[in-house]
Amino acid sequence: MRAPLRIAVLEADTPIPPVDDRYGGYGGVFTSLLKSSAKALNKPEQLDPENGLVISKWDVVSGTEYPKLENIDAVLISGSKHNSYEDIPWINRLVEFTQHVLAQDRVRIVGVCFGHQILGRALGVKVGQSDQGWEIAVCDMDLTEKGKEVFGLEKIRIHQMHKDIVHSLPEGVTLLGHSPQCAIQGMYSPRRFISVQGHPEFTGWMENEIISLRAKMGVFSEDQAQEGLSRVNNEHDGVSIGTTFLKFLLEE
Template sequence: MRPPLRIAVLECDTPLPNTNCRYNGYGGVFTALLTASAKALNHLDRLGPETGLQISKWDIVSGTEYPKLEDIDAVLLTGSKHNSFEDVPWINRLVEFTQSVLAQDRVRLLGICFGHQIVGRALGVKVGRSNQGWEIAVCGMDLTEKGKELFGLDRIRIQQMHQDIVFDCPPGVALLGSSPRCAVQGMYSPGRFITVQGHPEFTQEIETEIIQTRTKAGVFSEDQALEALSRTGNEHDGVSIGATFLKFLRED
């Protein structure tokens, strides 16, 4: 029997109150996604949280401790309300740690939204504000040939919540897909990393809480919020994307 798959979730933010109460941090949100994805693969016996899937959570915003690479098999960088391009101590430390993961060939890397951008920054490409504005709620992602091969789909539907982007795919890295508002929706390097700009881990409830909170804060207009809220419950491929993550982490 294979040893447990040890995934360190680097929590780059704290969820909003309702989500945090239900999941106890983004580590809990991703545990729910990956468990559902293992079940979809019929691998729950080998990848369940009580058997073959060991997830540790690391608060890297207020804390300074990171996992030791010899103790884990994969690192997952979560989304965040913070800006991936900022020159602040905790983000700089995260970029440096990500570079240390990329510099070796055993521990694999998953990057989601902010985490996708951090991987881009660690690889030396520009990250920052898009001139296309926000991409919110369930949106379509057109896949490249490599994206179709990897995800086993012709097109992906995924929850989105971002206005920052990776501007270019780094040299030697495969582009996975794009959308009208974001040219680099995902990146892939065999045996090293997979990233996506969207949020496969977001449910309708999580997305709705963020939209409503940001609308009250004046980030989104009422019209913008209503249009986005009309799409938060649309069918999406989050579990399928999580299954692709697990297959990638288990590949020899």
């Protein structure tokens, strides 16, 4: 039997209270996704769906400790309400740690939304606000030929919640997909990293809670909120994307 896959989830934010209460942080959200994805993978000889994942959680916002690379096989950088381009201590530490992981060739990286942008920043490209504004709820991600090969799909439907983007593709990195509002929806380097701008870990319930709260806060107009809420429960490929993450981490 293969040894468990040790994944360190770097929690770059705390979910809004209803989500936090249900899942216990983004580590819990991703644990739920990855366990469902391990079952969907249905390859117990490669990954035991019950005992094949060892997931640790690291608060990188208020904490300063990071996992030792010899104790893990992968890091997963979560989404966040914070801006990936800010020059503040905890984000700078996260960028430096990401560069530390990129400098070796065993531990792999999965980046999601903010994590996708942190990966871009660590690779030396500009990250920041998009002039296209917010992309929210379930949206289509058009795949490149490599994206179709990696995900095993012709197109991806994925929850979105962002107005920041990776502005250009880092040198030597493969583009996985794009959308009308975001030219770099996914990045890939074999046996090194994979990232998506969207949120495969989100559910319709989570998006409903987030959009509703942000509408009350004035982040979204009533029209924006209603348009997004009309799509939150559309079918999406979150578990399939999670399965792709696991295949990437298991690849010899």
